[in-house]
Amino acid sequence: MSDELIQIETPFAFNEENQREFDELIGRYPIKEAAMLPTLHLAQNQTGYITPAVMKYVAEQLEVSVMKVKDVVTFYPMFFEEPVGDYVIRVCHTLPCALRDCKVVLEHLKEKLGTDIASETNLAKGTTADGKFTLMKVECLASCDVAPVIMVNGDLHKNLTPEKVDELLAKLAS
Amino acid sequence: MVEERRILYEHLDVPDINTFDVFRQYDGYTRFEKAIAEYQPEDIAKMVLDSGLKGRGGAGFSTGEKWSFVPKDIKPCYLCCNADESEPGTFSNRYVLEKNPHLLIEGILICCYAMGIETTYIYIRGEFTLGKKMLDAAIKEAYEQGYLGKDIRGTGLNVDIYSHPGAGAYICGEETGLIESLEGKRGQPRNKPPFPAVEGVFRKPTVVQNVETLCNLPFIIGNGVEWYTQMGPTYADTRFDPPKPDANTGTKLYCISGDVNEPGVYELDLGLTSTELIEVAGGLRGEEVKAVIPGGSSAPILTHYELDTRLDFTSLTLAKSMLGSGGIIVMNETRNIVDCLLNIMKFYAHESCGQCTPCRWGTPWVRDIVQRIADGDGRKDTITRPKFGVAENGRWGDTGETEEIYEDLDLLESVANNIANVDTMTWNTICVFGIAVSWPAVSYMRKFRPEFEATIREGKLVTLPVAEATVPPEENYAYQQRFVPKEFADL
Structure with a gap:
C-alpha cells in the first residue's frame, strides 16, 4: 500500500470520546500492539468500516506497520473493508439454528429486503440500494436455545418466525 | 427423573444479580474473603487439584494439574479467561456473562490469589455485545467497591481485570490462538510446547481457563473439597494398568439444543445419559432419536444405540467421543x-x-x-x-x-x-x-x-x-x- 493511495481517502482521526477511550485502552497492555482489536473496534464504530486511512492511523497509534494492521483486519470477519448498511443483519445458519428452520427466516429476509446475501469479499451484494441494511450469514451466535436467531448490529433477536421478522423490519425502517 | 442441581446457575434468575449489592446478598465475594482469610495460596491450588475439577472449555484437562505447571519464579504471570464461546451448540457462558458477571470476577480473584497473578484478560467474543456491557459494568463496580485494583481489602493483593473483545474468529477459542489474538495478531495457534503455562501471553507464564471452570472455584472454596467431590461419578480408567481412578466431579452446564421441547442450559451432575438429559429438557420433539452430538459440533456423533452412554469426560472418551464444551445437539428421525x-x-x-x-x-x-x-x-x-x-x-x-x-x-x-x-x-x-x-x-x-x-x-x-x-x-x-x-x- 503506497502513500499516494492512502492520500486519496479522507484522513482519519479518533474523535474526542474515542481518543479518551483509546488512551485508557493502551495502558492495559505491556505492549501497544496488543490493543489492536479493541482499537479497530473503536475505529470501526466511528467510521462504519475500516478504510486504508483508518489502518494507517491505527498503525501509527500502535507503532506497527500498516501491513500488520491489514493482516489483522482481513483475518477477522467482524471488520469490514467496504461500506455496510446502517443495520447489519447477521443470520446464524449453523446446525442448531438450521434444525430450527433458519432457512425460512433467511429467505424471508432476502425477499423482504430485496437483496442477496453478502459475502466476505463482496459486502455490496448484500446491501440494500438505500444503504440501510446489510444482510449476511454468520456462524454460531451461541444462542442455540432460542434458535433461530439473528443479530441486528449489537442486538440479538430470538425465536424468529417470518411474522416476527416483519415486525422487526417495520420497527427498524421507521 | 433426574433433578437439576443448580450451583453455578443457582442465583442466575434473581433480579439485578448483576449488581454488586444484590450479588453481595447472595454470599457474593464471601468465598473470596474466606480464601484470603483462611488459606495460603498453595492451599487453594491443593484444594483445586484435590477437587478433581476438569477444564470445562473442551479439552477436559485437570485444572489443578495445569496450575502446577506454572513456574513460580517467573513474574509477571497472566490469567486469560476464555469467554470466546463459539462452539456450535454451546451457550452457557453467555448467560453467566450477561446475568451474573460478579461470579466470574470472584472466581478470577480466587485464581489470581492462588497463582499470584496481578493481571487478567477476559477474552470475550466480539458478538457478545450485551455480555461485554454487563461484564464491564460489573468490573467497574468491583473496582469501586475495592474488590479490584491495588491493595484489595487491605490485604496487599493487587488484581486488575480487563475485558478484551474478539472479532468473530472461532479459532480464537483455542488457547494459543486466543493468546496470539490477545497480542494483537491473527488468531493463529502456536506450536506446543512451550505450553501457555510456561510461555503464554507476552511470552510470560499464562493460565488459560474457561468461564465455567473459573465459576466453579468460589464453590470449591466456599463448601469444601469433600462437598464438591461427592458430586459426579468416579471411574477406574482401565486403559491404564493398574486402573487409575478418574474423577468426574462437580456439575456441568449442559447446553441442549435441536429437537427437544425445551432447549436451554441445564445444570446437572456429570454422568447422566443422553436419554435422561432429553427427558430433563422437556422430551424429544419428534418420534425417535436419530443421533445426539454430545459435546459441540466437533464431537463424534452418538447413534441411537449409544443413548445410554454417560455424558461425562471418561465415559465419552471411552465411547470414542468427547464431552467437549457440553453442547448437546439432538436430532430426530426426520433429519438427514x-x-x-x-x-x-x-x-x-x-x-x-x-x-x-x-x-x-x-x-x-x-x-x-x-x-x-x-x-x-x-x-x-x-x-x-x-x-x-x-x-x-x-x-x-x-x-x-x-x-x-x-x-x-x-x-x-x-x-x-x-x-x-x-x-x-x-x-x-x-x-x-x-x-x-x-x-x-x-x-x-x-x-x-x-x-x-x-x-x-x-x-x-x-x-x-x-x-x-x-x-x-x-x-x-x-x-x-x-x-x-x-x-x-x-x-
Whole structure:
C-alpha cells in the first residue's frame, strides 16, 4: 500500500470520546500492539468500516506497520473493508439454528429486503440500494436455545418466525 | 427423573444479580474473603487439584494439574479467561456473562490469589455485545467497591481485570490462538510446547481457563473439597494398568439444543445419559432419536444405540467421543445426516485459520465432497475387484465378483484422516482444529453409512428410517474404543 493511495481517502482521526477511550485502552497492555482489536473496534464504530486511512492511523497509534494492521483486519470477519448498511443483519445458519428452520427466516429476509446475501469479499451484494441494511450469514451466535436467531448490529433477536421478522423490519425502517 | 442441581446457575434468575449489592446478598465475594482469610495460596491450588475439577472449555484437562505447571519464579504471570464461546451448540457462558458477571470476577480473584497473578484478560467474543456491557459494568463496580485494583481489602493483593473483545474468529477459542489474538495478531495457534503455562501471553507464564471452570472455584472454596467431590461419578480408567481412578466431579452446564421441547442450559451432575438429559429438557420433539452430538459440533456423533452412554469426560472418551464444551445437539428421525454433516463442514471450512496446509486445503475439500454427495452428484463405481476365494473351477483364486464402491466415501475418509487421523489420534496440524474437522466427518460417515450410500445411489438426499440408517455397533469399528498405545498410556 503506497502513500499516494492512502492520500486519496479522507484522513482519519479518533474523535474526542474515542481518543479518551483509546488512551485508557493502551495502558492495559505491556505492549501497544496488543490493543489492536479493541482499537479497530473503536475505529470501526466511528467510521462504519475500516478504510486504508483508518489502518494507517491505527498503525501509527500502535507503532506497527500498516501491513500488520491489514493482516489483522482481513483475518477477522467482524471488520469490514467496504461500506455496510446502517443495520447489519447477521443470520446464524449453523446446525442448531438450521434444525430450527433458519432457512425460512433467511429467505424471508432476502425477499423482504430485496437483496442477496453478502459475502466476505463482496459486502455490496448484500446491501440494500438505500444503504440501510446489510444482510449476511454468520456462524454460531451461541444462542442455540432460542434458535433461530439473528443479530441486528449489537442486538440479538430470538425465536424468529417470518411474522416476527416483519415486525422487526417495520420497527427498524421507521 | 433426574433433578437439576443448580450451583453455578443457582442465583442466575434473581433480579439485578448483576449488581454488586444484590450479588453481595447472595454470599457474593464471601468465598473470596474466606480464601484470603483462611488459606495460603498453595492451599487453594491443593484444594483445586484435590477437587478433581476438569477444564470445562473442551479439552477436559485437570485444572489443578495445569496450575502446577506454572513456574513460580517467573513474574509477571497472566490469567486469560476464555469467554470466546463459539462452539456450535454451546451457550452457557453467555448467560453467566450477561446475568451474573460478579461470579466470574470472584472466581478470577480466587485464581489470581492462588497463582499470584496481578493481571487478567477476559477474552470475550466480539458478538457478545450485551455480555461485554454487563461484564464491564460489573468490573467497574468491583473496582469501586475495592474488590479490584491495588491493595484489595487491605490485604496487599493487587488484581486488575480487563475485558478484551474478539472479532468473530472461532479459532480464537483455542488457547494459543486466543493468546496470539490477545497480542494483537491473527488468531493463529502456536506450536506446543512451550505450553501457555510456561510461555503464554507476552511470552510470560499464562493460565488459560474457561468461564465455567473459573465459576466453579468460589464453590470449591466456599463448601469444601469433600462437598464438591461427592458430586459426579468416579471411574477406574482401565486403559491404564493398574486402573487409575478418574474423577468426574462437580456439575456441568449442559447446553441442549435441536429437537427437544425445551432447549436451554441445564445444570446437572456429570454422568447422566443422553436419554435422561432429553427427558430433563422437556422430551424429544419428534418420534425417535436419530443421533445426539454430545459435546459441540466437533464431537463424534452418538447413534441411537449409544443413548445410554454417560455424558461425562471418561465415559465419552471411552465411547470414542468427547464431552467437549457440553453442547448437546439432538436430532430426530426426520433429519438427514448428510445434510447435517454438510452444515458442520461449511462451518469448519469457513473457520479454518489457514495456517497449516492440511487443514487449509483439506477442510474445504471435505466440504466439497459432502456438498457433491448432498447435491446428488456423489461418485460411485462398479468395479471388478480381485476377490480371492474358491473360484468357479473349484480352485483357489480370483472369484471375479463385482463390487459397488462408493468412491466419494472413501475419498472423504482419506482426506479427513489426512488432516487428522481419528484412529491413531494423531494430527497433521498445529492445533486440534484438525481433529475437530475429521472427527465429525469420519464418525458421521461410518456410523450412518447406509444413509450416505443411499444418497449417492439415488442421486438425491435420502432420509432413511433410524434403524436402517444406522450401522450397529458390532459391525463397525467407528464405535470401538480409541487406540491408546501402551507406551503412552502413562503420559
